[in-house]
Amino acid sequence: MRQEIDTGLPSLGQPFSWAVGDGPMVYTSHGPVTAEGKILQGDITAQTRLTLDNLRRTMEAAGGSLDDVLQVQLYLLDVADMKPVDAVYAEVFRAPYPSRSTAVVAALVAPGMRVELLATARIAARKA
Numbered sequence: 528m529r530q531e532i533d534t535g536l537p538s539l540g541q542p543f544s545w546a547v548g549d550g551p552m553v554y555t556s557h558g559p560v561t562a563e564g565k566i567l568q569g570d571i572t573a574q575t576r577l578t579l580d581n582l583r584r585t586m587e588a589a590g591g592s593l594d595d596v597l598q599v600q601l602y603l604l605d606v607a608d609m610k611p612v613d614a615v616y617a618e619v620f621r622a623p624y625p626s627r628s629t630a631v632v633a634a635l636v637a638p639g640m641r642v643e644l645l646a647t648a649r650i651a652a653r654k655a
Contacts, residue, residue, distance in 0.1 A: 534585045537564035546585045553589045553648040557581040558640050568639045571608040575615040575642050582646055583619070591650035593620060600645040601629040608641060 532546040532553065539560070546555035559567040559574035560581060567577050586592050603612065609629065616624075625646070635643050 532585065532589045534581075534588050536560060536581060536584075537562065539564055545581075546589065548589055548650075548653055551649050551651055551653045553586070553591070553595070553650055553653070554646075555582065555585050555648070556643070556645045557585070558635070558637065558643040566637045566640050570611075571603075571605075571641050572611045572615060574640070575612050578642050578644060579615060579619045582644065586648060586650075589648070589650055590652050591648060595648040595650045596620070596625045596646050597649055598626040598647045599628075601627065602632050602635060602643045603629060604632065604635065604641050606631045612642065 529547050529549050531544045532548050532555075534545040534555075536545045537560075543556075545557070546553060548554075557578050559577040561567055561577070567574055582596070583593050586595060601612065603609065635641070
């Protein structure tokens with residue numbers, strides 16, 4: 528049964544959960560959202576770092592780590608951002624890397640937001 532995972536991230540007043548779990552499976556989505564609930568403005572490197580840090584904190588809140596992430600779907604506004612995103616991604620994840628797809632989209636929901644991700648993880652220690 529689906530259960531919300533308390534990530535410590537602020538509510539944005541929209542009908543979604545930052546992360547939900549069902550048994551060992553965790554489903555989560557993140558962007559460059561600060562502890563105050565604001566979108567970090569600025570360069571793609573800083574936005575990617577914050578987005579992946581939010582993912583890391585979520586995995587820890589769920590009882591796991593980034594090593595438990597199986598798949599990541601990235602959304603970028605500009606294909607030119609791929610190289611700096613890959614650089615941060617390689618600092619955060621280690622081989623074998625999660626399966627990943629990346630889409631370049633026309634817009635993301637919040638002004639100034641340049642990256643967003645969806646992730647799926649399996650944390651063996653989580654119970655149904």
